[in-house]
Amino acid sequence: MSVSMEKIVSLCKRRGFIFQSSGIYGGINACYDYGPLGVELKNNVKAFWWKSMVYDNDNVVGLDAAILMHPKVWEASGHVAGFTDPLVDCKVCKQRFREDEIDPEKLKIRQCPKCGNKGSLTEARQFNLMFKTNMGPVEDSSSQIYLRPETAQGIYVNYKNVLETSRQKIPFGIAQIGKAFRNEITPGNFVFRTREFEQMEMQYFVKPGNDQEAFEEWKEKRKNWYRALGIRQENLRFHEHQGDELAHYAKAAFDIQYNYPIGWKELEGIHNRTDFDLTRHQEYSGKDLTYFDDVNRERFIPYIVETSAGVDRTLLTCLVDGYAEEELENETRTVLRLAPHVAPVKAAVFPLVKKDGMPEMARKIHQELKKLFNVFYDETGAVGRRYRRQDEAGTPFCITVDSQSLQDDTVTLRDRDSMEQERLPIAGLGHELEKKIRTGE
């Protein structure tokens, strides 16, 4: 496996998975739009996460908090003071750089990496990565708010609301999917690091002392989830944060890393955040955020184990892990081996040729199947080319109506990965496909 990022970007653009945002205006840096196939893949990834977290765990409930929050939230969380990168300016060419990304030799003599002037770099200042805006009709510091740089805080400030309304007891979790924004100085690598992105986070509230056990449990559950998503095990590994890597709020942290074309990188973080967050919010809000355990008659601030994944990054992982180019007899085929349950289109229906009643029969099958899942109909061009188009889109199954179909009410079912075909009766086809699609879960 050694697909380049360029091939992924090219496939995404060519097939309508992902476009550069505002492309007709030359684009906007580090923002992307999901096209017809991309949005289906993304929705499937999100739905599978939601099912795995909320529906499969009786003690996890969902939440959807606003992107715009009270500015005090970000003081309590530490983002106002500490969510920064060190920036230096070149006094000559006016360019800005992240100090920690300048070659140390050049930095020593304050030499600009762009214009080459020596002694031209200013001292570093701390640049906050939160996007700022103003709410209400007055534009001054009193109305300044932020676009949330993470979804987690929306869960912490609602934890008492959820407790009071959902009949949960500790240990319990709150799961959320939503957008977050970071004014990254050096975003890049396609949708790996963007300024607007989507997170899938679950915060698990436990009694102090039970945190390590919960941490281990979720670490395993989350790694298994990627396997259920269809990601190959050899491309996944744990990376433990040690020493300086460990955030100030974390007692323990593991990344699930994936073997991207750009190397092993974080796909998801699992953190033992201790009682840091709730303690801070209790302090800054003046509200009681303790939990009362009515069995053991004790009161405490819960510890939190967090599982934090990126939607865009997970989608990228599906694309990278599934991408393959295969040498066939006379051609190279590009195929996207997505797990059937996340594939944008589950099946494509073709008439072998555009005559003799085949299109009519194929359309009828298409109409029936699309009551069950997303199905595509195509009658244009040679059937071989239609197969290739679906291979590239990750469609796991193709159904072809041929002359035999007209006689015995059967069709061929072609498998994307093996390219093998079997003949099946039209009656019961939907049921058969549903079984095959569900296998991945």
Add this chain to the structure above:
Amino acid sequence: MSVSMEKIVSLCKRRGFIFQSSGIYGGINACYDYGPLGVELKNNVKAFWWKSMVYDNDNVVGLDAAILMHPKVWEASGHVAGFTDPLVDCKVCKQRFREDEIDPEKLKIRQCPKCGNKGSLTEARQFNLMFKTNMGPVEDSSSQIYLRPETAQGIYVNYKNVLETSRQKIPFGIAQIGKAFRNEITPGNFVFRTREFEQMEMQYFVKPGNDQEAFEEWKEKRKNWYRALGIRQENLRFHEHQGDELAHYAKAAFDIQYNYPIGWKELEGIHNRTDFDLTRHQEYSGKDLTYFDDVNRERFIPYIVETSAGVDRTLLTCLVDGYAEEELENETRTVLRLAPHVAPVKAAVFPLVKKDGMPEMARKIHQELKKLFNVFYDETGAVGRRYRRQDEAGTPFCITVDSQSLQDDTVTLRDRDSMEQERLPIAGLGHELEKKIRTGE
């Protein structure tokens, strides 16, 4: 039907549908967080819309464009110049007001509606409702961008990308669900008008001349959709925009209005936007946005028919339309008559009492059913109170395991609306419920 908005707000808070955002910090004006029940209802509404638009129409595909777009988009769309409200300041108390909301008598003598001083109001200036922020490390006008005030423009700038990748031909539509932001001066009425909100928009591209037909078609389809959503027909009506009401870009516009506690208000807009949007984007981007019809060998800029609905407003409509208080023998019950297919929880499973093996049997049923849909288990308190809790949450079905269940493997199935119970075998229960849930669609 005459539920007050206060009762809806109270139910939402009490049962965890909707909370004020950042509540522990005193809240942030006109932003709301969706709790465990709210997020399920919202996801169901969105999924039903997506299915109705994208899967049920072969010529409609999905898109998910970024919130942050190139600033030129908003010059082309007209938002930079014209998306404004007239604001006046009081020179004495420093308060700001929307000029069009001040009592005309007071306005005539420039009398402040708050402090009462005469002659204290400034002349009106135009206040732009787009939230502004800066992207990148430099904070000046060159880096200024906006939070999108509507999702529609993300579709227009991608229309060629979609055409090139999706094999669609005119007429075809692009559907999108996503957040938008408006710095409203006077938001209010709970989630009816908020500063952060979510839209469900579909833009339908047609040949000029076929626009009126498409307009009529979508008008009917969209009104029918609300009926399929379970909204009572007598609470829905069309309102035609006439004269000044009609936006500068629109040839024709109808609102679907709902009879809210605050009166008949817009729930969705259906607009014939002509070629205004694509013509403007062609002009501002310098890119060719014409469409070539290869059957009739002609080139034109498509007309656009838009259907634009609010997710939050639709959810509010479900709550208002479904809310009822019923006088029973000894009590008043609050019930939320949501259509089963959008209800947050489809069924609740109870053991009649917490002994004799009933909890074990009920849990087993719960485990089986939750493979199919969202199910809640509850064994706490009298069964009558448990029914009431589910009535308020909109759960259409309650399943109770009683002593007879232990003998003959049957349960009672209680209907939320009629409160009638029937006895059903446990085998096949899931299938039976699936049928009942699907009826609404």
